[in-house]
Amino acid sequence: xxxxxxxxxxxxxxxxxxxxxxxxxxxxxxxxxxxxxxxxxxxxxxxxxxxxxxxxxxxxxxxxxxxxxxxxxxxxxxxxxxxxxxxx
Amino acid sequence: xxxxxxxxxxxxxxxxxxxxxxxxxxxxxxxxxxxxxxxxxxxxxxxxxxxxxxxxxxxxxxxxxxxxxxxxxxxxxxxxxxxxxxxxxxxxxxxxxxxxxxxxxxxxxxxxxxxxxxxxxxxxxxxxxxxxxxxxxxxxxxxxxxxxxxxxxxxxxxxxxxxxxxxxxxxxxxxxxxxxxxxxxxxxxxxxxxxxxxxxxxxxxxxxxxxxxxxxxxxxxxxxxxxxxxxxxxxxxxxxxxxxxxxxxxxxxxxxxxxxxxxxxxxxxxxxxxxxxxxxxxxxxxxxxxxxxxxxxxxxxxxxxxxxxxxxxxxxxxxxxxxxxxxxxxxxxxxxxxxxxxxxxxxxxxxxxxxxxxxxxxxxxxxxxxxxxxxxxxxxxxxxxxxxxxxxxxxxxxxxxxxxxxxxxxxxxxxxxxxxx
Numbered sequence: 001x002x003x004x005x006x007x008x009x010x011x012x013x014x015x016x017x018x019x020x021x022x023x024x025x026x027x028x029x030x031x032x033x034x035x036x037x038x039x040x041x042x043x044x045x046x047x048x049x050x051x052x053x054x055x056x057x058x059x060x061x062x063x064x065x066x067x068x069x070x071x072x073x074x075x076x077x078x079x080x081x082x083x084x085x086x087x088x
Numbered sequence: 089x090x091x092x093x094x095x096x097x098x099x100x101x102x103x104x105x106x107x108x109x110x111x112x113x114x115x116x117x118x119x120x121x122x123x124x125x126x127x128x129x130x131x132x133x134x135x136x137x138x139x140x141x142x143x144x145x146x147x148x149x150x151x152x153x154x155x156x157x158x159x160x161x162x163x164x165x166x167x168x169x170x171x172x173x174x175x176x177x178x179x180x181x182x183x184x185x186x187x188x189x190x191x192x193x194x195x196x197x198x199x200x201x202x203x204x205x206x207x208x209x210x211x212x213x214x215x216x217x218x219x220x221x222x223x224x225x226x227x228x229x230x231x232x233x234x235x236x237x238x239x240x241x242x243x244x245x246x247x248x249x250x251x252x253x254x255x256x257x258x259x260x261x262x263x264x265x266x267x268x269x270x271x272x273x274x275x276x277x278x279x280x281x282x283x284x285x286x287x288x289x290x291x292x293x294x295x296x297x298x299x300x301x302x303x304x305x306x307x308x309x310x311x312x313x314x315x316x317x318x319x320x321x322x323x324x325x326x327x328x329x330x331x332x333x334x335x336x337x338x339x340x341x342x343x344x345x346x347x348x349x350x351x352x353x354x355x356x357x358x359x360x361x362x363x364x365x366x367x368x369x370x371x372x373x374x375x376x377x378x379x380x381x382x383x384x385x386x387x388x389x390x391x392x393x394x395x396x397x398x399x400x401x402x403x404x405x406x407x408x409x410x411x412x413x414x415x416x417x418x419x420x421x422x423x424x425x426x427x428x429x430x431x432x433x434x435x436x437x438x439x440x441x442x443x444x445x446x447x448x449x450x451x452x453x454x455x456x457x458x459x460x461x462x463x464x465x466x467x468x469x470x471x472x473x474x475x476x477x478x479x480x481x482x483x484x485x486x487x488x489x490x491x492x493x494x495x496x497x498x499x500x501x502x503x504x505x506x507x508x509x
Contacts, residue, residue: 022152039153046218054215 006056006082013074016051020044030072038071048074056082093264094500096338097176097326098440099168099275102433103139103319104426106148107171111437112444114426116473118455120303122317122428127199127281135295137302138281139319139428150236158223158232159197164322164433165229165277166236172273173237176326176338181271188241188269189233190259191324192252192276192432197224199282229277241269246432249487250392251349252276253323253435254495258347260327270332275324276432289318294396306429307456308393308422309400309464316395319428323436341443345381345480345496348374353402354489361463364402364490365409371492372410375482379496383411386418386496387478388451390438392486393422393468394429399486401463408466419476421469425455435485435493442483446499451476 014025021038034040040048049065052058052074058081068074100107103121104114114121122139130136141164146155149167158166169189178184201224207215222228227245234243244259246252253276260272289295297314298305307313333340350370353363376383391403407415423441430437441452450473457470480498487493 019156020153022154022156043219043222050217 006079009075009078012055013052013071013078016048016055017071020047020051028071030070030075032071033069034071052078058082058085091265091267092330093261093327093344094330094333095325095341095344095439095443096328096333097172097178098341098443099171099175099324100321100437100440101144101164101167102141102321102323102427102430102437106141106144108175108440111440115423115441115452116444116450118425118453118471118473120306120425120455122305122319122425123302125281128283128286130283130286133286133290133295134297135286135290135305135315135317137296137305137317139317139321139430140281141320154232154236157219159200159228160279160320161193161196161277161322162223162229162232164279164320165191165275165324166232168275168277168322168324169233169237169273172275172324172326176328178326181336183270185238186241186269187239187271187273188244188263189230189239189273190244190246190256191230191233191274192246192248192256192435193226193229194247194249194252194278194431195280195285196226197228198285199279200224202282202284233273237273239273241272248491249489250431250434251485251487251491251493252432253439254347254483254485254493255349257327257344257439257495258493261344261347264327264329271326271328273324273326275322276434276436277322278431278433279320280318280431281320286318296395304456306395306425308395308424308454309404309460309468310457311459311461313395313397313400313461316424316429319430321427321430321433321437323433323440325436325439340500342446342497343500345498346375346377346379347493347495348372348376348378349491349493350374351489351491354491360398361402361405364399364486365405367490368403368406368484368486368492369409371484371494372406372482375494375496381480381496383414385480386411386482388445388476388481389418389420390442390445390481390483391420391422392484393424393454394486395424397461399490401461403484404464404466415466417467419451419467419469421452421454423452435483438483438485439495439497442481442497445478445481446497449475449478451478
């Protein structure tokens with residue numbers, strides 16, 4: 001299973017976070033920590049998961065959401081699930 | 089119980105501007121913020137105008153996150169509360185964290201809920217956001233205010249329609265009067281601007297069909313009036329125990345002398361305008377009783393004056409029933425034309441305007457009143473406001489039913505002590 005190139009992945013993930021958390025995309029980097037840096041709470045996490053599912057046409061489990069720490073983690077998860085979907 | 093209750097802080101956001109000074113300037117000058125609807129496609133409606141708070145930027149009053157996650161009515165209420173809180177200087181008041189907060193809202197997040205329902209119809213349960221219930225319920229505004237200002241007192245929400253904001257005063261009056269708290273934050277917030285609500289009011293036959301400029305569409309007591317115009321707004325006030333306010337040197341806008349309500353029109357199943365007249369008459373009489381005032385002691389009335397002809401006629405009949413011949417000598421105005429009919433926020437906006445009326449001894453006009461309806465023959469201060477001596481005034485608001493609430497405010501210091509709540 002190889003990770004696929006997803007067009008504008010970083011920008012699209014940042015847009016999801018911007019829509020929910022209100023800050024500008026420029027304030028978000030792949031290393032930003034969702035809770036400690038971006039102030040995400042539990043309801044934000046559920047909203048993030050749903051918005052990510054809709055944006056990329058994926059299904060994300062609660063366990064996978066719970067493991068997300070940084071913005072880069074979301075990007076990796078999207079790549080991984082997209083690849084799994086492609087090979088299924 | 090002999091605690092007196094005063095108003096020490098004010099805030100307002102509406103089509104008439106952001107902040108109480110902008111609002112009062114528009115009300116004082118009779119300038120209307122009603123314009124063509126941009127919030128939704130209104131092409132299918134005869135009434136295509138509303139009072140949209142276009143200059144309101146939520147980010148000036150709350151965090152970026154709150155500005156994107158909360159709904160419009162919450163933002164309007166939160167911004168108005170921020171203004172009232174700062175106006176009253178509450179940040180440095182010991183014990184303010186125990187203050188309760190109570191807001192009225194009639195439509196809560198109806199426009200946003202409409203969007204959710206459309207998405208549900210489109211894509212089923214998977215399209216529904218978990219934040220819907222948190223942000224759409226009527227108490228979303230009070231919950232957000234409590235969280236933002238770190239208030240641990242009771243959070244209370246009222247849904248008695250357009251009378252809600254005056255009912256908030258009654259509630260807070262009881263809380264403060266009984267010694268349960270030294271102060272309370274309150275107000276009203278509504279953003280009813282959506283195609284479904286416009287359709288409902290259109291179906292009721294209650295919306296203006298004025299063919300001319302939007303700013304003239306809302307015409308309370310006017311012979312050419314055909315209905316009301318909807319608007320969005322948030323307005324807030326700080327209510328405080330008199331000695332508490334005095335001790336800390338707070339600015340005192342007005343004293344609350346009494347509150348009353350009436351639903352006699354609801355009971356008697358009478359047609360309009362008698363139903364309106366019966367309910368308002370009952371509300372006025374009970375407010376005067378609570379304030380321990382005689383009809384001769386009311387110097388001005390801020391009426392509901394929503395521009396629906398039968399209701400405006402009913403209000404006029406009630407003023408005559410209660411005040412007799414003196415009704416012709418009491419200036420009465422409707423401040424709805426500048427903002428539109430903003431439901432629960434409307435009563436709170438009337439409270440803000442009434443505080444300025446007392447402070448400046450200036451009677452705001454009823455804008456757009458060119459030729460009075462033949463059954464509306466009182467002094468509605470048409471077009472131009474004027475100076476006038478006001479020691480005690482009445483505010484009346486109408487809820488669907490019809491129900492009415494009324495509040496008596498007085499210039500501080502009051503010439504007469506009120507009865508206990």
